Amino acid sequence: MTRPRIRHLALYASNPEALTGFYREKFGMEVIMSDPDGNHFLSDGYLTLAVLKxxxxxxxxxxxxxxxxxxxxVDGTRTALTEAxxxxxxxxxxxxxxxxxxxIDPEGNWFDLSEHGYGIP
Structure with missing residues (x-):
């Protein structure tokens, strides 16, 4: 089995539009989607960064x-987590x-599990 890879990070922002502009301008990230709620999803070509309102x-x-x-x-990982x-x-x-x-990990940190990935929906 291929090792699971972290491919997605999500930040809550008070001004998601401005923070999205920062990551676009300073790091060349591309906006791959924005939604009507004011959330923006950027990519560096590998990692997806969600900037959430x-x-x-x-x-x-x-x-x-x-x-x-x-x-x-995903199912095997879900089983392994539950068994742990x-x-x-x-x-x-x-x-x-x-x-x-x-x-949720043992310290209370949230993480997502995805088999289909984090590209453009």
Missing amino acids: HQMAGEAPLGLNHFGFHLDD GLEEPALRASKRPYAEYRA
Whole structure:
């Protein structure tokens, strides 16, 4: 099996438009998608960076929200995580097609599991 690869990072931003401009201008990242909610998805050709609009009523702080693994066998990984005593990864509630499952590591950090990857939907 191919080693799972981190291919996706998600940041909450107070001004996602400005932060997206920063990553475009300073690092040459390309916007691959923007949605009506004000979220932007950029790529450096390998990694997808999601710049998500921070909701003041939400509980999540600004900054890193989660990261995502692209892997060959989501079901096998879900089983291995559960057998290791972690909470069973849950289907993503979001309508965004980027990842199939959300999981939580032993320290409470969120991460996504995706078999189909993080490219343009």
